Amino acid sequence: MLNNSLIRNIIVTSSVLVLAACGGSDDEDQMTRFSLAVSDAPVDSADAVVACFSAVELVGNGDESLTFTVGESANTVAANDVCKDANGDTVPNTHGVDLLSYTGSDSAALISGSEVPAGSYGQLRLVMATGSYVQVGDEQIPLSVPSNELKFDSFTLDAGGNVAYTVEFDLRQALVNPVGQAGYFLKPRGVRLVNNLEVGHVEGTVAEALLIENSCTVAPSDTTEPVAVVYFYEGSDLDVTTLADVGGAETHQPYAVAAVYFDNVSAYTFSVGYVAVGDYTAAWSCQTDDDPEADDDLTFNGTVNVTVNGDEAVTAVDISG
Numbered sequence: 001m002l003n004n005s006l007i008r009n010i011i012v013t014s015s016v017l018v019l020a021a022c023g024g025s026d027d028e029d030q031m032t033r034f035s036l037a038v039s040d041a042p043v044d045s046a047d048a049v050v051a052c053f054s055a056v057e058l059v060g061n062g063d064e065s066l067t068f069t070v071g072e073s074a075n076t077v078a079a080n081d082v083c084k085d086a087n088g089d090t091v092p093n094t095h096g097v098d099l100l101s102y103t104g105s106d107s108a109a110l111i112s113g114s115e116v117p118a119g120s121y122g123q124l125r126l127v128m129a130t131g132s133y134v135q136v137g138d139e140q141i142p143l144s145v146p147s148n149e150l151k152f153d154s155f156t157l158d159a160g161g162n163v164a165y166t167v168e169f170d171l172r173q174a175l176v177n178p179v180g181q182a183g184y185f186l187k188p189r190g191v192r193l194v195n196n197l198e199v200g201h202v203e204g205t206v207a208e209a210l211l212i213e214n215s216c217t218v219a220p221s222d223t224t225e226p227v228a229v230v231y232f233y234e235g236s237d238l239d240v241t242t243l244a245d246v247g248g249a250e251t252h253q254p255y256a257v258a259a260v261y262f263d264n265v266s267a268y269t270f271s272v273g274y275v276a277v278g279d280y281t282a283a284w285s286c287q288t289d290d291d292p293e294a295d296d297d298l299t300f301n302g303t304v305n306v307t308v309n310g311d312e313a314v315t316a317v318d319i320s321g
Contacts, residue, residue: 031115032157048135049099049143049171052083052091052128056111060122068111070095075114083131094129118159124167124193126150134175134184142183143175150186152193164196166274172257173246176292190246194276200308202272204230204317206260206284211268214301216286219262226259228301230270230284230319236305238281245290245298255280259288280306284319 056076058066071079071093082096095110102108128150132143152167173190177183206228211218217227233243233252244250246257258270283300290296308315 030118030159032118032159046100046134046136048133049175050082050096050131050133050135051099051143052094052096052131053110053126054091054094054129055127057123057125057127058116058121059125064117064119066116068114069093070110073114075112077108077110077112083129085130091129091131094131096131116157118157120154120156122154124152124155126152126167132186143186144183145186146188150188150191152191155193166194166196166199168192168194168274170254170256172290173254173292178293192276194274196274196312198277198310199274200277200310200313200315202232202258202275202306202308202315202317204258204270204282204319206230206268206270207318207320208266208268210302210320211286214286216301218268223262223264226261226288227268228260228284228286229288229290230258230260230272230282231300232256232258232272232275232306233281233283234278236279236281238303240283240300240303243281243283243300245296246292247290248295248298252281257290260284275308277308277310280308282306282317282319 054070056068058064067073068076070076077095079093080095081090082098083091083094085091097108126149128145128148132145133140134143135141150167155165168191169186170190171186174187176185176187178185208218211227217225220227231243231245232255234255235252238252242251244253246254256272256275258272260268260270262268281303282305283303285298285300287296287298290298302319302321304317304319306315306317
């Protein structure tokens with residue numbers, strides 16, 4: 001059985017899949033140019049989080065449903081040899097991506113500039129293949145997705161327009177290791193689809209004096225270990241007693257979660273990518289062992305209000321008091 005404390009120490013923010021579409025010429029005004037990429041943010045306690053993709057499906061634009069098969073469809077990424085079956089053989093028509101190699105705004109393309117009919121699609125589905133895993137030291141632990149698909153709700157691609165979407169994974173909420181079951185599971189919670197024109201990015205710092213005052217770890221020798229965690233909740237001035245941890249039962253559930261890391265010089269930083277435009281309450285805690293499968297007794301040391309603007313603008317957050 002895997003040690004469940006390992007899961008409590010894994011912190012991931014803003015794993016994202018980017019959908020971009022650009023309008024064509026007058027002769028192409030019923031088409032949209034479609035691209036899809038994958039990106040992620042750092043994880044502590046894991047050396048790799050490898051996702052194996054086999055296809056992307058756009059479902060239900062009237063009678064139109066489109067499937068982009070890895071290595072076969074035009075404008076789709078080539079297959080690679082990362083994904084292996086139980087016998088160690090490469091799974092055909094798959095592309096494995098180590099999410100930890102693509103952080104922040106960096107991304108790995110799955111589909112690049114494929115023309116698709118404009119209109120409303122009922123779902124976007126990412127079809128996963130055998131071979132996904134989490135690497136911890138020398139051990140590769142299987143990573144599974146229910147029904148081998150990640151399904152996202154409806155979205156619209158405008159004719160002759162310019163649209164871009166991001167499917168964001170907050171793996172601190174989505175990645176779990178249930179007691180009594182082998183391997184990791186990627187659950188739909190903590191996964192959302194956002195319009196890139198209506199999102200921004202957050203980059204912040206926590207003052208060392210504040211960490212010391214609240215008995216947090218400071219200046220750790222291992223800078224891959226978080227010293228604190230910042231939780232984002234939709235809405236300003238929220239009562240701290242109403243804020244839930246990951247897996248908690250309080251009124252307000254986390255929108256996103258970010259770990260705070262020491263930069264090995266003097267700063268303690270955190271970041272969250274692809275946050276929907278709006279007002280948020282950011283609550284921080286010295287506790288870094290939030291179990292995503294349990295309602296933990298989490299103590300927040302303070303809160304600040306954060307306003308996120310669109311067009312992928314960066315919002316600076318200074319937690320110093």
